[in-house]
Amino acid sequence: MKLITAIVKPFKLDDVRQALSDIGVQGVTVTEVKGFGRQKGHTELYRGAEYVVDFLPKVKVEAGVADDIADSAIEAIAKVANTGKIGDGKIFVTNIEQTVRIRTGETGDEAL
Amino acid sequence: MENQIFELQYALDTFYFLICGALVMWMAAGFAMLEAGLVRSKNTTEILTKNISLFAIASTMYMVCGYQFMYDGGFFLSGVDTTGSLDKAAVLAASAENGFDGDSVYSGASDFFFQVVFVATAMSIVSGAVAERMKLWAFLLFAVVMTGFIYPIEGGWTWGGKDVPFLGALDYSDYAGSGIVHMAGAAAALAGVLVLGARKGKYGKDGSAQAIPGANLPLATLGTFILWMGWFGFNGGSTLKLGGIEVANEVANVFMNTNAAASGGLIAALILARLMFGKADLTMALNGALAGLVAITADPASQSALMSTIIGAIGGVLVVLSIVLLDKIKIDDPVGAISVHGTVGIWGVLAVAIFGDASFGGQIVGLLAIFVWVFVTSLIVWLAIKAIMGIRVSEQEEYDGVDLSECGMEAYPEFASSKG
Numbered sequence: 001m002k003l004i005t006a007i008v009k010p011f012k013l014d015d016v017r018q019a020l021s022d023i024g025v026q027g028v029t030v031t032e033v034k035g036f037g038r039q040k041g042h043t044e045l046y047r048g049a050e051y052v053v054d055f056l057p058k059v060k061v062e063a064g065v066a067d068d069i070a071d072s073a074i075e076a077i078a079k080v081a082n083t084g085k086i087g088d089g090k091i092f093v094t095n096i097e098q099t100v101r102i103r104t105g106e107t108g109d110e111a112l
Numbered sequence: 113m114e115n116q117i118f119e120l121q122y123a124l125d126t127f128y129f130l131i132c133g134a135l136v137m138w139m140a141a142g143f144a145m146l147e148a149g150l151v152r153s154k155n156t157t158e159i160l161t162k163n164i165s166l167f168a169i170a171s172t173m174y175m176v177c178g179y180q181f182m183y184d185g186g187f188f189l190s191g192v193d194t195t196g197s198l199d200k201a202a203v204l205a206a207s208a209e210n211g212f213d214g215d216s217v218y219s220g221a222s223d224f225f226f227q228v229v230f231v232a233t234a235m236s237i238v239s240g241a242v243a244e245r246m247k248l249w250a251f252l253l254f255a256v257v258m259t260g261f262i263y264p265i266e267g268g269w270t271w272g273g274k275d276v277p278f279l280g281a282l283d284y285s286d287y288a289g290s291g292i293v294h295m296a297g298a299a300a301a302l303a304g305v306l307v308l309g310a311r312k313g314k315y316g317k318d319g320s321a322q323a324i325p326g327a328n329l330p331l332a333t334l335g336t337f338i339l340w341m342g343w344f345g346f347n348g349g350s351t352l353k354l355g356g357i358e359v360a361n362e363v364a365n366v367f368m369n370t371n372a373a374a375s376g377g378l379i380a381a382l383i384l385a386r387l388m389f390g391k392a393d394l395t396m397a398l399n400g401a402l403a404g405l406v407a408i409t410a411d412p413a414s415q416s417a418l419m420s421t422i423i424g425a426i427g428g429v430l431v432v433l434s435i436v437l438l439d440k441i442k443i444d445d446p447v448g449a450i451s452v453h454g455t456v457g458i459w460g461v462l463a464v465a466i467f468g469d470a471s472f473g474g475q476i477v478g479l480l481a482i483f484v485w486v487f488v489t490s491l492i493v494w495l496a497i498k499a500i501m502g503i504r505v506s507e508q509e510e511y512d513g514v515d516l517s518e519c520g521m522e523a524y525p526e527f528a529s530s531k532g
Contacts, residue, residue, distance in 0.1 A: 045391050046323035047448075048436050 135345025149332025154513025212356030237297025284478025298454025373424030377404020
């Protein structure tokens, strides 16, 4: 089982959700985050005092997927979240040791 | 039949006072929203508590002794007719004698009601300037003295017609209180800020001002709109009368000019901020509208609408420059209260000498009398409170937010556990 963590631009959230649903991924967790990569921040102004905002709003989408569809999930996300402009985000993939469905007690791939 | 006209005149003038008083009371909501929007979220509960509490304290202290000091209304309003004590025949005779052209005759309770909301307005100016680092109860203690004593004394010298010690009677013209209410509030605020000091982190090592953005600009804007509307009562009610053609026309002009001045102030501040900073700064625009309102408050009746717009616009320019200047000399005023009400309050009073009927000498002496009295007595009270209980929260409390240290309650709680 793999945990796919995708950091994408906020307006791409619906597209990413739809793309995952289309390949059979049934559950996602979404968090509003802030961050930066090589995309720099910007300057804001408040009553004459300038200040730099380094952190840009992004959305983190997490989904636990079975090993056999991990690659197509990554491909699906990367395709829809891409704008070609700086700040598109990143996808991280980590191994899941165990998964449990709380309502039924199912474990492993059945719980995904 | 004739008596009924006089009764109606009394009723109309009384009603007018009450409605205008209610509009000025609504300004307290405006101040609360404006300030809540311009402080950080961790300090929001405390500033709301300050704002609504000071209104209650003002209402109470003015009743206890303030109204007596200012207008000889009697301690605990012993001089105001209750429903049982009204001498209707005497009032009717006074109303008949004055008619539409003379003094207005109205219920004493309505006079108190109209006056007390002005006291609260003056006091609420202080709360924004000392935001985010003052102890709540130190502020409330100051409010007791300001509303019960400091403001009523200078109000007595001006609107109350009493002699100033060593100066005698003032030759000072201030229709609705640019100096008496607004500059006075700013003077008390300035004294407080000087004793209190700036917020931690506001001024960098090189002295430059750091931005500490407000948490809720929609509230700040809503607050400004509420103040703008309430000001129609603030200036409009200061005509003190409604019955009669001339007076009704005067009231209409006051409303019109009040609106015009706010508009001029906003436009001027918006444009100046754009020129100086490169962007349209909403908070400067909001301060500009209020500056316009303060500027016209000393004489909203005799000018044309165009002149009122210009007077307001000059106020809008002054407020932006004043805000920048105060930061340069490290006087930290989170909402710009000292600039809006103090700097522009002074402009409003002097404008009457430039464009209206007042004398420069009279206006300046009046301004000085008010400023020196309020500033010095406030300074003494702030220092006394500091000695008794301290006026500033600790550095850790300031970092965590005064909502926690003073109120034990977050304005925007995220992690409150719900047991249900």
